[in-house]
Amino acid sequence: VSQKITVTLFSVLVFVLGAWAQTSPPAHHHPDIAVIDGEKNPELIPDATAFRLWLVSVSLTPNASEQDRKFQEAHLASLHLTAPDHLALLPILTDFKTQYLNLIALFNEAAQKGVQDTKLFQAQADDLVQSTRAAIARQLSAVGAANVEGHVQGEKKKITLHVTKEAQ
Amino acid sequence: VKYAKLVMEFLFCVLFTSLFSGTASAQCYFVFSSNYAVYASDNADANNIYTSVLIDGSASMTIGGGNCGPGYQIMQNQINSATHSPSAYNRLGTIGGWGTGSSGCVNCWLSYQNNQSIAANDGQSYVFDWQGEIDCSVAYAIFTSIIKAKQLERAMTKEQSLETESNCWWLYGPINILNCNIDSVTHCTPATTPPDMHFSPTQWQVYPISAPLFWWTWAPCEKPIDPVDGHPLGPWTCQHGWSLPALDGSLGNCTHNPN
Numbered sequence: 001v002s003q004k005i006t007v008t009l010f011s012v013l014v015f016v017l018g019a020w021a022q023t024s025p026p027a028h029h030h031p032d033i034a035v036i037d038g039e040k041n042p043e044l045i046p047d048a049t050a051f052r053l054w055l056v057s058v059s060l061t062p063n064a065s066e067q068d069r070k071f072q073e074a075h076l077a078s079l080h081l082t083a084p085d086h087l088a089l090l091p092i093l094t095d096f097k098t099q100y101l102n103l104i105a106l107f108n109e110a111a112q113k114g115v116q117d118t119k120l121f122q123a124q125a126d127d128l129v130q131s132t133r134a135a136i137a138r139q140l141s142a143v144g145a146a147n148v149e150g151h152v153q154g155e156k157k158k159i160t161l162h163v164t165k166e167a168q
Numbered sequence: 169v170k171y172a173k174l175v176m177e178f179l180f181c182v183l184f185t186s187l188f189s190g191t192a193s194a195q196c197y198f199v200f201s202s203n204y205a206v207y208a209s210d211n212a213d214a215n216n217i218y219t220s221v222l223i224d225g226s227a228s229m230t231i232g233g234g235n236c237g238p239g240y241q242i243m244q245n246q247i248n249s250a251t252h253s254p255s256a257y258n259r260l261g262t263i264g265g266w267g268t269g270s271s272g273c274v275n276c277w278l279s280y281q282n283n284q285s286i287a288a289n290d291g292q293s294y295v296f297d298w299q300g301e302i303d304c305s306v307a308y309a310i311f312t313s314i315i316k317a318k319q320l321e322r323a324m325t326k327e328q329s330l331e332t333e334s335n336c337w338w339l340y341g342p343i344n345i346l347n348c349n350i351d352s353v354t355h356c357t358p359a360t361t362p363p364d365m366h367f368s369p370t371q372w373q374v375y376p377i378s379a380p381l382f383w384w385t386w387a388p389c390e391k392p393i394d395p396v397d398g399h400p401l402g403p404w405t406c407q408h409g410w411s412l413p414a415l416d417g418s419l420g421n422c423t424h425n426p427n
Contacts, residue, residue: 033202070218073213074218078407078408
């Protein structure tokens with residue numbers, strides 16, 4: 001009888017352990033992460049990514065605060081633009097910010113429903129960056145547009161990308 | 169026979185527990201991928217140093233494995249209810265720190281920027297540390313970028329003209345003006361030599377007003393440092409700045425922060 005009790009108790013123990021395993025959090029599968037450090041390898045930072053980050057960083061929404069505008073002025077000062085080029089750049093940046101935030105809002109609306117398309121979003125963001133660069137080239141002087149392009153290339157060393165290998 | 173019966177009973181119990189406690193969710197797992205960028209920029213004007221840390225990107229969380237059974241819905245509910253929050257660390261001298269943006273769903277695109285500024289004294293260097301992070305409401309920091317640091321300063325250097333003119337160009341208007349590039353050497357006290365920054369040539373007007381023989385140049389400069397011990401990892405590099413004529417030819421007290 002005692003042996004039967006031992007076997008039963010052992011089986012209950014196995015059951016409890018099984019139940020505990022069931023209620024513990026499911027495992028996470030984290031793929032390898034590739035880190036691209038622009039300080040060491042600026043050539044590995046894609047132009048579209050560098051421009052997107054720079055444009056997001058220096059652009060403002062139409063209702064930006066005075067403090068935000070001071071930040072923008074300080075960051076744009078390093079472009080050494082003429083006054084007309086500077087004035088031409090400001091609405092281009094505002095337009096970029098408005099469109100970028102709209103893209104994010106649409107993407108996140110889809111993500112909340114579980115139907116997001118990350119590749120499509122990245123393609124749309126790249127298109128927006130490309131059209132913004134074209135607007136800069138069209139509306140600023142040749143020297144001013146070249147200053148912007150050169151500055152963003154230099155900013156690559158201030159960027160770090162962390163991408164899981166599946167997402168690359 | 170007795171032992172064989174006991175073994176059979178044991179095997180039956182194990183089979184029973186396997187059927188009822190070992191649900192299919194144990195064979196499923198969260199598959200996580202991410203694509204985040206961290207961009208840290210800095211600049212300076214005549215009064216302040218400005219720093220900005222941007223984190224921008226998204227993650228993707230799905231359910232991997234087969235035969236999930238009822239566990240699939242439990243895991244899907246966890247994904248649906250969890251949120252991710254972007255944070256950026258921007259410490260400039262004695263100000264700033266962590267800032268956190270609006271949270272979003274686990275698969276949402278997140279973009280958050282933490283800006284800081286400090287009234288900067290000429291020649292004083294300020295440590296700028298930065299990092300990006302994404303936190304999950306039901307787990308932990310799902311993404312943490314490498315922490316980085318640099319020293320920032322608004323450097324000033326006194327320059328002495330070599331009176332060599334090159335690349336001259338006329339600016340035509342009510343008064344015609346001639347600008348030229350003029351080469352220079354640093355003109356600092358022994359204690360502040362070599363200065364952290366030196367630009368040559370500098371563009372000056374040479375007609376109708378002649379160029380100065382001595383001038384001061386200010387520029388925002390940076391030097392990468394080890395975020396743990398502050399050890400320099402490279403030399404000072406400076407952006408283009410601005411210059412003003414010096415009042416006299418005495419040796420200047422230039423910015424000199426070698427460590």
